[in-house]
Amino acid sequence: MKSLYISELKKQIGEKLTLKGWVYNTRSSGKISFLMLRDGTGIVQCVLFHPNHTQERINRFEELTQETSVEVTGLVKEDKRSPLGVEIEIDDFNILSKSVDYPISPKEHGVDFLQSNRHLWLRSKRQMAIMKIRSDAIFYAREFFNNLDFLCIDAPIFTPSACEGTTTLFEVDYFDDKKVYLSQSGQLYMEAAALAYGKVYCFGPAFRAEKSKTRRHLTEFWQIEPEVAFFDIDQDMQLAEDMVFYVLQKLLERRQEEFKILERDTKPLENIKKPFYRLSYTDAISLLQKKKIEIKWGDDFGAPDEAAISEEFDRPVFVHRYPSEIKAFYMKHDKNDDKLALGFDMIAGEGYGETIGGGQREESIDVLLKRLEEHKLPQDAFKWYLDLRRYGSVPHAGFGMGIERFVQWVTKTQHIREVIPFARTMDRTEP
RNA sequence: UCCUCGGUAGCUCAGUCGGUAGAGCGAGUGGCUGUUAACCACCAGGUCGGGGGUUCGAGUCCCUCCCGGGGAGCCA
Numbered sequence: 442m443k444s445l446y447i448s449e450l451k452k453q454i455g456e457k458l459t460l461k462g463w464v465y466n467t468r469s470s471g472k473i474s475f476l477m478l479r480d481g482t483g484i485v486q487c488v489l490f491h492p493n494h495t496q497e498r499i500n501r502f503e504e505l506t507q508e509t510s511v512e513v514t515g516l517v518k519e520d521k522r523s524p525l526g527v528e529i530e531i532d533d534f535n536i537l538s539k540s541v542d543y544p545i546s547p548k549e550h551g552v553d554f555l556q557s558n559r560h561l562w563l564r565s566k567r568q569m570a571i572m573k574i575r576s577d578a579i580f581y582a583r584e585f586f587n588n589l590d591f592l593c594i595d596a597p598i599f600t601p602s603a604c605e606g607t608t609t610l611f612e613v614d615y616f617d618d619k620k621v622y623l624s625q626s627g628q629l630y631m632e633a634a635a636l637a638y639g640k641v642y643c644f645g646p647a648f649r650a651e652k653s654k655t656r657r658h659l660t661e662f663w664q665i666e667p668e669v670a671f672f673d674i675d676q677d678m679q680l681a682e683d684m685v686f687y688v689l690q691k692l693l694e695r696r697q698e699e700f701k702i703l704e705r706d707t708k709p710l711e712n713i714k715k716p717f718y719r720l721s722y723t724d725a726i727s728l729l730q731k732k733k734i735e736i737k738w739g740d741d742f743g744a745p746d747e748a749a750i751s752e753e754f755d756r757p758v759f760v761h762r763y764p765s766e767i768k769a770f771y772m773k774h775d776k777n778d779d780k781l782a783l784g785f786d787m788i789a790g791e792g793y794g795e796t797i798g799g800g801q802r803e804e805s806i807d808v809l810l811k812r813l814e815e816h817k818l819p820q821d822a823f824k825w826y827l828d829l830r831r832y833g834s835v836p837h838a839g840f841g842m843g844i845e846r847f848v849q850w851v852t853k854t855q856h857i858r859e860v861i862p863f864a865r866t867m868d869r870t871e872p
Numbered sequence: 873u874c875c876u877c878g879g880u881a882g883c884u885c886a887g888u889c890g891g892u893a894g895a896g897c898g899a900g901u902g903g904c905u906g907u908u909a910a911c912c913a914c915c916a917g918g919u920c921g922g923g924g925g926u927u928c929g930a931g932u933c934c935c936u937c938c939c940g941g942g943g944a945g946c947c948a
Contacts, residue, residue: 470911471904490905506899522906542882546898547909549884553940609946626948651946652873664948743944786948798948843948868940 448482450527453517460485460529463564464509466547474502478513484566487513487529498533508540508564552856559863560872570699571860574692575848579644581691582665585684586642591667594634594641596627601822609650623648626841629826631668632802635837636829642667654867656856657794659845661865668839674783674801677838678759681787681797682717685757689713692851705853709791718758725750725760741767747794754790761785770812773803793850799840806830
């Protein structure tokens, strides 16, 4: 007997085959029983019409509790009532392993309970849809860079120092009383790689010991970080725009069904066109002041400010050229105004704030040495980084996109914890 | 770290003025020939987060600790 996945059933009408999976739910109505079978690729309804079966099999059907693993043999039939278009007329089934008192019912649950049962919560329809979109977002972001001949260069996770002095790092005991830190960004290493190979990117986890307890923060998240030699800030923003647009189009093409499960209205995403808006920091401040929001030049944006900016536009906005004082030491300053740094953030639409942060890096060793001093950073920790400016330095730029921030926006999910398989937050590291 | 909200049945919650603990869902049992988070009937299920205090009497008031949610700062 052929064994197949539920996602392939539409091409199998009239075939007799075996499906392996788990019980999503059962229903019965007198002489007819229904089994919703889940196998990770989809959910299909299997029908047991009692008059066609032995009493033993009908009794055995009663043992199909939620999440029992089971093997079902039957005929694939077209059925217009089914959302899938097909259903299975059961011949026989075989219980592989029973599931007793499965804690997650198909009804409502609180965030705490679901997070504690994340290992099981992942089996639900909604989580399945989110994970498929996440998987595709990663795949297509990588594909975008591969298509442009970028090299994927992996950055280390153990790092000797901070890439931004301000953020908090997780400290790890290394050998012989040595301390290392979990990487909060691959950027510095991508700069080295860009000067070696021109166009590079990395995709990996980032760790930040920020004591943030919000629906937008994780202590462990994944980001994709390209870096390009001879790029300036404007080319960098263009690259970010092209990447976001590319991934969006692919997701809209491939994941309509998942968006439907998530009840995500895709109109706002479909309406997004190139070019995205560009807004200088200075103009953004005026815009906020015009909206009677209390903010002055030199302040950094908070989450409500970002939301206020994004609601003025029907597509993502790049805010660029921030005051250098609120940006990292490695950012190149604007040659037209030294108070400005050539950095940008991309603010996604619909109230979802900063999704991308990037900019042009300082390539002069003299300027960089001065900056390290100003930021009170230890020079010896950045010795190798300074070498990049010693041996054939060139202008270069890059950015980092938090994949969870992106997926959260695209799926319009309330909590960022739902868009990563196993979330790590300030006070939760289980399961 | 600070602000704020919460912890009552397996889950989601209600519980008035301090007076002896409730619902829906889920589980279980029975019924129903097409159900889509099915429906109908019946039924079991409680250390009211922990500790202390006030009171004749505390889920309810006070103190304290623990746990969780949301937000600020910071960030992707």
